[in-house]
Amino acid sequence: MGVVSPEVHTDTGQTDSEIIGRMHTDPESFGTIFDRYYPAIHGYVSRRLGQDLADDVAAETFLAAFDRWQRFDTAYDSARPWLFGIASNLVAGHQRAEARRYRALARADQTTARSVDGPADRIAVRLDAQAVRGRLAAALEQIAPPDREVLLLVAWGDLTSEEVAHALEVPAGTVRSRLHRARTKLKAALGGADPTATKEDL
Template sequence: MITDTERVSTDAEVIQRSRQEPAAFSTLFDRHAPALHRYVTRRLGDSLADDVVAEAFLAAFRRRDRYDLSHADARPWLYGIAANLIGKHRRTEVRTYQALARTGVDDVVESYADRVESRVSASAAHRDLARALAALTPDERDVLLMIAWADLGYEEVAVALGIPVGTVRSRLHRARKKTRAALGGTDPTQIAEEAEDG
């Protein structure tokens, strides 16, 4: 049961408390596991998401004594751990994007697409986008997807990946440029919005 104190505590305060009371760390899991799971599912598919998220939180729990308490929000830290674990599955991620590019079937998105028309138009866009994502370098893909799917800002991505903000900006610029080129100059965020509106 989550107490009122746990609801208003920052992630840093929860982590600090968990150093004396390990069970307090579950608050961090409750806060961030669903979003992290969605992110990992989009990257690796549902079959690996449970394991990667569990590994990420186990690693975070083990490293909680080294967490920089000056960072109130632990999301960048958690996504950084997840990115390292996703890195162990790069081949699976690229194969997933290549399969999507061939078939146009995205199991994660398909469960939400109720209209046949939106499926048809979105299918072509998903194929092109998947092909573009598979062609990115792992570093470019990490930055692009943390910003697009995890909704992290530049500074948060920099913290998550342990790189300077300028590097985040340059990788994101390259990733967007390559993705737009692969999509014939179309902004991939417009494709997602049109698919949702359709």
């Protein structure tokens, strides 16, 4: 039995709102939304939960979106914040797995720092990167989940504050205060560095 590959939809040049607006007569058009955003959603979930859960949670995100397409507010042209909101809700159901991932990354940082073999330059670069990743993971684990959610949607989901507010269905002021708290805590844990600075901050 061969593997059935999904039909690839080409980008139609239409807004997400226009595509989702056609869903009642053309449900297959949702494939375009999937093609546009699956890589971004999968990447975000993978960074939050790891590769093992990313495939399932990303697929669940699009299944939930397909099942709830009538809830999409067509006043917005882009489905990106809506999809990240669904993904964030699903990630929240895996908070224990996320916390375990951060602890494992922090431990891996300590273990790797003790086991050094091989060419010095290559190992030094790898250790520096892993040390930063380990400290970042440990710092992220210490941030309150609602604040961390906002921080990671901005940093890893590449959403603006307004898009995060739309995704999480909270006021923009709440997003800004959560983001400020999370960044303050993260910078303190990382000695003043903010690896989450975005274009919006510049």
